[in-house]
Amino acid sequence: MLTRHRLDVSLRFDRHQQLPDSRKIELPDTDPIPDLDPPTASVSREPYLVSRELEDAVNLAVALGRPLLLQGDPGAGKTRLAHAVAFALGLPLEEAYIKSTSRAQDLLYVYDAVRRLYDSQLHRHEQVNDRGVRNVREYIRLGPFGRAIARAEHGRRSVVLIDEIDKADIDFPNDLLREIDRLAFEVPEAPGLRFAVPEDRPDLRPVIFVTNNEEKTLPAAFLRRCIFHYVEFPEDRVFLNEILALHEVGDADLRTKAIDVLLRLRELDLAKKPGLSELLDWVGYLHMNDTPAGEVASLPYLGALLKQRNDQLRAVDRLDEK
């Protein structure tokens, strides 16, 4: 039985949990991963308001051991969710930001053949002990997903974020299928080197978040293994108000007025509708500048909300009309 076929109900993400402003969490991005007493770093709380559906989707993904595929408009808060969940669960967050040249193997490990070759040519292999060019492990750097699996071997759990998976080559998601299924991988360059989440320990499985900007259709085989959640823009005033309050916009009047403007802008036929991240930027700046709530309707600092000239002209035109 594969690890992923076991249920794990040991971990539960609770959206109402009271969290401290910052907490000490194991430092991600360490290689090799220490067996005991890993270094920690202070991580500050991620202000994030989780809807009930999203909470369920996160818990379902954890219980079934499947990656949670988050889709939605840019700026809807897909990436931030991984940060918020990692903080709430107190787990280190291993981040993989995908580029168009990323390969699936980079998530697991990178073998630095060039450095090893240089070292061997410069006769560094005369060093004693197990260090130096003869030790291939020195030239293998674990990637984010690889570190999460290696950390599980030491009995600790991680959150993995694979951000913007649609930017990579089409083979990328398919190349990860086996590793996602088995939560184990071998390093062919170093015979015998293998990392795996212990098979009888579903409670050590990394919690995987995958974000997708819908630029490309993902392969069906990859989708089949995921839990899917579409992060929608919250059209609900109360919810938006709570989000702004969470981001320390204290002025209630400013919040209401700004939400009014945003919802009206979203009704217009714009090339790019302003999303949540734009709203937070804009209101954050208005708040910092102590802009009176009455001036919000005249759309100050519109560049933070609308990024296209035509959209800006249209917005000014329409909102003045009313």
Added chain:
Amino acid sequence: MTRADLPKFLWEVTRQLRRRRLQLGVGDYDALRRALTAGFGLSSYEELRRLCVTLWAKSPEEAEIVLAAFTRSDLEDWRLPEPTRSEGVAESKPSEAPDRSGHVDDRLPSDNHETEGDSPQTKPITDLATSPPSTGAVDRSLVLVAQYPLTEREIAQAWRRLRRPLRVGPAVEIDIPATIEQRSRHAVATPPVLVPRRRNTAKLLLMIDRYGSMTPFHGYVGHVSRAIRNAGRIDDVREVYYHDLPGSAANRSVLEQVEDPFRPDLDLVLPLIQPMGDGRVYDDSELTLSRPLTAILDELVEDTATVVISDAGAARQQFDITRLLDTVALLKALYSRVGTIAWLNPVQPENWLHTTAAQVARYVPMYSLTREGLDRAVDTLRGRPAPVERPL
């Protein structure tokens, strides 16, 4: 897992979903079973529905389909697995069940009484009808997601195979065989040989016929071209639009040399037809932003895969020798720049017979807009020889 383990309505739901071509398999059922064991989706029918959406739908459109399938199915059955799991529901169930049956018992006789009492009376309608049926609320049982003969995923699967991996960009990858070879040849320390990473450099030109007899296919063709654009890492997908044909053949006079005007082919005058030189294509599907055909042709490189999506006269069941002549001129113009062309025809092949399409298919590989047709079109574009009767 036996069939009896899951409530009956789930089978109905699955049947509906599979009909909408959501390929649910045993694994998906297993996921649902395990999620239920873990305590998800048990508290209410609503929860179960949301659980299935999260597990089975992989896009907002699919979520809509799953929701609709649930709304249409009979929900009473979801009481079966409850008592064994969560306590709160188990308590409420016994109290609710007799209550409900009591209601039913009460209502049936009383309904009968009322109808009996009411039947002799007729009430004249004095006012206008009070209100028209409301359309304010969304009926969730209706699936408002367009269903095309091929899903986006199926189209994507076919087009993923169109690739041309080339090493371009900065040299970042070490070429180990070349490095070893170089070192053994020089017998001294040499720097490693670096090569750029592989990228898909496939280029694709879509020429899409619009309006006229293509109007009924606009939705589907739009869906196909969107899916192709989103499908793989095709380096550059270019779409141009035209109506019927971008232009006409330079020398229509060759038609006069066709000896038998009733013989529906141009084989005899084929060498005389000039490639189409002046024509206009459009950048937008509404055919407003025009540009000369030659500008598009000049952008083509030898290995640009070219796809024409048009019914070639098959939709109207017509044969038009002038259109055939113009089409051949267009194909000649395209073949002068690119190696491979595939023609996708949204009309079923049975209906090509005796139309211009059947004749066009003698000169260029033409496929129907089905899964098999797409697969074969991609094969052709990848370079597999596609025998046609009279290659141009």
